Each structure stands twice: as C-alpha cells, then as structure tokens.
Amino acid sequence: MDAPSYVFRDVDHCEMCLAPLDQSRILGLRLNQSQGLRPRNKSGVAVTVHRCNVCDFVYASPEPQPAHLNQHYDIPFDEYFNENQLAFSIDFISRPYPKTKELMNFQDGMKALDVGTGIGKGFIALERAGFDTWGVEPSPSFRSKALELTGASEERIALSSIEEAKFPEKFFDLVTFGAVFEHLYGPATALERSMRLLRPGGIWYAEVPSANWLTGRMINAYFRMIGTSFVSNLSPMHSPFHIHEFTLKTFEKYAERTGLFEICHYWYEVCPIRNAPRILHPFMHKLMEQTNTGLQLHVWLRRI
Numbered sequence: 001m002d003a004p005s006y007v008f009r010d011v012d013h014c015e016m017c018l019a020p021l022d023q024s025r026i027l028g029l030r031l032n033q034s035q036g037l038r039p040r041n042k043s044g045v046a047v048t049v050h051r052c053n054v055c056d057f058v059y060a061s062p063e064p065q066p067a068h069l070n071q072h073y074d075i076p077f078d079e080y081f082n083e084n085q086l087a088f089s090i091d092f093i094s095r096p097y098p099k100t101k102e103l104m105n106f107q108d109g110m111k112a113l114d115v116g117t118g119i120g121k122g123f124i125a126l127e128r129a130g131f132d133t134w135g136v137e138p139s140p141s142f143r144s145k146a147l148e149l150t151g152a153s154e155e156r157i158a159l160s161s162i163e164e165a166k167f168p169e170k171f172f173d174l175v176t177f178g179a180v181f182e183h184l185y186g187p188a189t190a191l192e193r194s195m196r197l198l199r200p201g202g203i204w205y206a207e208v209p210s211a212n213w214l215t216g217r218m219i220n221a222y223f224r225m226i227g228t229s230f231v232s233n234l235s236p237m238h239s240p241f242h243i244h245e246f247t248l249k250t251f252e253k254y255a256e257r258t259g260l261f262e263i264c265h266y267w268y269e270v271c272p273i274r275n276a277p278r279i280l281h282p283f284m285h286k287l288m289e290q291t292n293t294g295l296q297l298h299v300w301l302r303r304i
Contacts, residue, residue: 006045006237011061014052015188016246017253021061024050028220028231030060033238037275039223039230049233051211055253058211058245064236065185093178094125096205096298100174101129103264103300104203110173113197115162115190116180120146123157131174134158136165162190170199177206182242188254195260198303204261207298210268211245214284214293219275248292251299261301271295 013020029046031039047060104110108130114123117135119142126133127150135157137143143159150157158165163186175194184190191204198204211233219232235242248266255261270288273281288294 005067006064007067008047008062008064011050011059011063014055014057014059015186016057016250017052017055017257019052019054021050023054024052027051027058027233028223028229030231030234030236032064034235035230035232037222040226040228045237046230047236049231052250056211056247056249058233059243060234060236063185063243090121090125090128093121094129096176096207096300097125097129099265100176100203100205100300103302104173104201106130111171112174112176113167113172113194115175115177115194116183117146117157118142118178118180120149120152120157122176122178123150123152126174126176134167134172136160136162163193165193165197167197169196172197173199173202175202175204177204177208179207181206181208182244182246183240185243187244191254192258192260195301195303200303202303203264204301204303205299207269207296208244208246209242210293210295210297211247211250212268212293213295214288214291215273215275215295217293246297248297248299251301255301259304261303263299264302265300267298268292268294269296269298 011021014024027049030049031042032045033042035042047062047064049058049060051058109132112126112131112133114126114133114135117123117137123133123135123146133156135146135152137146137157137159138161140159143157146157147154160166175198181187181190195204216232223230233245248263251263255263270285271294273284276284
C-alpha cells in the first residue's frame with residue numbers, strides 16, 4: 001500500500017475541554033516517522049504538538065488527517081500489528097475485567113460493546129468474562145479476521161465507527177475502548193456517543209497513553225539537551241498512529257463540562273521500560289508507580 005497522504009486541519013481549541021489554542025503550551029515537533037535518538041539527522045514533515053493547560057490533553061495543530069482513513073487501518077492485520085501485539089494472550093487482555101465487573105455489580109449476560117474490535121481478542125475476552133458481546137470495527141480486513149477468530153455473526157461485529165454505529169441508546173451495560181481511544185480524530189464526540197449507548201450506571205472503560213509518562217518526559221529532555229525541538233509525544237503520521245494523549249485531568253474536565261459521567265476508578269500502568277539503561281529500570285519502575293507517571297492510563301467511568 002502507498003504511504004498515506006495527509007490533509008492538515010488547523011485546530012484552534014482543545015476538543016476535550018474546549019479551551020482555546022492560546023491556553024495550551026507547545027511541547028515541540030513530531031516527525032512523520034520514528035525519530036530515534038538522533039532526529040536532527042532525519043528529514044520529513046513535522047507537526048507541532050500542544051498540551052492543553054486546562055485539562056492536559058495532548059494534540060497536534062495542525063492535525064494531520066489521512067485523505068482516507070483506510071490508509072491507516074485497511075491493511076492486512078499482520079502488517080499493522082507487530083509480533084508482540086499479536087501474541088498478547090486473552091488472559092492479558094482480560095486484566096481489567098475483574099475490576100470492571102466489581103464496579104458494575106456484574107451479572108452473567110450483561111451487554112458489552114467492544115469498540116475497535118480489531119482482530120477480536122478483546123471480544124473473546126469479554127465473552128469469556130460472561131458478557132453478551134457486540135463489537136464495532138471500521139477496518140474491513142480487521143473485522144474479517146475478528147469474525148473468523150470469534151465465530152461471531154456479522155450482525156454482532158458491525159463494520160462501522162462508534163460515531164456511526166446503529167445501536168439503541170441505553171442498550172449496553174459496558175462500553176470498552178481498550179487501546180483504541182487515542183486513535184480517534186474526534187475523541188470527545190466518540191465519548192459522548194458511547195456514553196449515550198450506556199444505561200444509567202453503566203461502565204465505560206478505556207486504556208490510553210498517558211501524557212505524564214516519565215520515560216517520554218526524559219526523552220523530551222534529552223532532545224532539548226542535544227539542541228533539537230523534537231518530542232516523543234504522539235505519532236499521528238506513522239504506526240501506531242497515536243493522535244492524542246490523556247491524563248486523569250482530561251476526563252475530569254470533560255465530566256465537569258458535560259455532566260455525563262463520574263470517574264469511578266483509574267490506574268496508571270508502568271509497562272515495560274525502554275530507552276533507559278537496565279540498571280535504572282527498578283528505580284524508574286518504582287518511581288512511576290509512586291508518582292502515577294506510567295505509560296498507560298486505565299480509566300473507568302460511570303454513566304450518570
């Protein structure tokens with residue numbers, strides 16, 4: 001497949017809290033490729049990365065959007081997912097569900113929606129956890145593999161985005177985004193739409209990249225030390241196509257603005273440590289645990 005071509009949309013405000021662009025600070029530049037540790041030796045197209053001063057939402061302005069979304073995702077699944085991602089076990093993906101079931105007073109057969117079903121591992125994990133499960137997946141190739149792996153009917157995994165999905169309001173007890181929410185060009189719209197699919201008291205769960213990740217901040221400090229203006233935040237024009245980063249404050253401010261939900265639980269996951277000497281890993285792991293500066297934010301929201 002040819003390399004994606006992009007249109008660049010000027011973003012004049014934070015989508016999550018609506019604060020104008022002048023209430024953000026510039027973090028630096030992000031190239032349209034992996035930057036490595038010597039970005040000054042690379043050439044390409046770069047966008048400016050901003051961090052909202054009100055809610056800590058991280059976004060690019062101008063925002064690069066592929067001329068057609070299928071340039072990112074309508075590719076063979078084994079070309080998009082690396083070997084480690086494909087090897088993730090169902091048990092690994094199921095880690096959030098004990099806490100999820102506790103928060104929602106779970107009963108067998110509760111209805112769950114897996115947003116961004118991908119190749120179907122999250123769907124299978126929800127089924128094994130006792131949920132009556134539906135999914136939405138906008139990539140035809142990913143959805144085809146998910147139907148094969150899950151054995152689900154075509155009606156159960158819609159070829160659709162969450163914004164265009166045809167479900168009744170207040171239909172689900174649980175909506176999950178897994179590692180999906182950071183890929184969406186309109187996360188606030190997707191959050192509002194998915195919240196309205198939940199019954200009152202239903203649970204919304206997502207795993208998203210944290211804007212406060214310690215290793216990322218160390219890499220950014222290194223980039224500044226060597227005299228460049230590049231940052232490690234986001235990857236809007238290359239895999240894994242992360243468009244945004246979040247903190248708990250992002251969801252808190254969105255809740256204040258809309259009144260749709262309350263935050264009922266969260267967890268910052270450290271994840272494997274890269275780009276640092278191994279001798280520092282134990283210290284960095286402990287520090288990230290104690291300061292909520294791990295790579296991933298897991299957040300559970302309850303529909304009001």
